[in-house]
Amino acid sequence: AILEVNGNLNCRCVKTASDYISPKRYESIEIRPVGSTCRRTEIIIKLKPSGKVCVNPEAPWVKKLLKRIAST
């Protein structure tokens, strides 16, 4: 994988997807806040039955998803 040497060594996502993924396919949503070892927020969706995808925190549908979670 492409190693980032500017202090982002522990980032999990090398690239992120912006295209919509239906909530029906989610097993879980993992949010990795900006931390010492990764300088950006990362959002990783685990899919049913398997697989993971890094999604772009700036994508409008991702922002809506997080808002909906916060309001339940």
Add this chain to the structure above:
Amino acid sequence: AILEVNGNLNCRCVKTASDYISPKRYESIEIRPVGSTCRRTEIIIKLKPSGKVCVNPEAPWVKKLLKRIAST
């Protein structure tokens, strides 16, 4: 672990904590939306350097945390 047989077989959290955990200690926040195999939303915080804790989605500080994530 206590096995729940009312369709919650795949819930990860048997019980949840409501007391505040400082964001400095988070490695990640995992949200498991209500699904076919678990009838309740589960929020699992992975702690630095290790350890996991299930937190109560209804606890005020958890709701604030999710709102803050949604607004970044």
